[in-house]
């Protein structure tokens with residue numbers, strides 16, 4: 001049930017009843033009507049309407065130059081204060097509410113908020129899984145539901161890690177989480193590393209991978225910027241892979257494919 005509070009206000013001797021806070025839980029509305037019908041972006045003040053009443057956003061107004069898109073006639077546009085009041089009055093919840101965000105904002109501010117929302121989740125990269133949550137919850141999910149091994153690492157320090165077919169997780173000293181993945185391809189093991197981050201930002205980490213092999217003698221060192229991703233829809237495809245020739249992969253188990261792996265020297269550096 002919504003709670004309504006009313007206050008009375010004197011306006012030119014007349015009493016105007018004004019609802020100051022209507023938390024109307026029983027009101028539903030199709031939010032599409034708050035989108036500009038020309039560019040489909042949310043309407044935000046200033047909003048304009050033709051003399052017939054078709055509303056458009058201010059950037060479409062600047063482009064249409066007094067020609068209404070719907071009436072196809074030269075028109076005089078005016079500010080539409082009523083629709084401006086409506087878009088300011090309607091508050092929507094952040095779509096990360098189920099991840100703990102309690103922010104409410106106008107419909108047109110929602111996209112900007114969600115781009116930087118501190119509660120935005122990362123996703124399990126296994127496409128048939130569908131799990132999402134903050135990185136700490138995701139780490140728990142990886143180990144309990146997928147039995148992915150995780151290793152804590154300090155930055156700027158060389159480690160030897162064993163990478164096997166499938167995924168493993170590195171947790172940095174500041175809590176950043178990295179998914180190291182290897183898939184088998186005809187020429188060898190293809191390794192990728194991605195930093196789980198809810199918002200796409202410039203890469204903060206460099207990774208140095210080193211493969212040394214005595215017999216046959218082989219060594220390979222690669223340094224690259226670690227790609228960040230919220231892993232929605234899987235691991236990012238545009239990662240430059242580190243390829244380990246098939247000959248150098250070793251099998252630590254009896255015959256299980258999942259045990260095929262390689263020991264690599266790894267150093268992560270925060271930029």
Ligand SMILES: [Zn+2]
Pocket residue numbers: 036037038039040041056057058059060061
């Ligand atoms: Zn528009």
Ligand SMILES: [Zn+2]
Pocket residue numbers: 050051052053054068069070071072075
């Ligand atoms: Zn019109």
Ligand SMILES: [Zn+2]
Pocket residue numbers: 094095096101102103113114117118119120
């Ligand atoms: Zn939010």
Ligand SMILES: [Zn+2]
Pocket residue numbers: 124125126129130131141145146
């Ligand atoms: Zn999962």
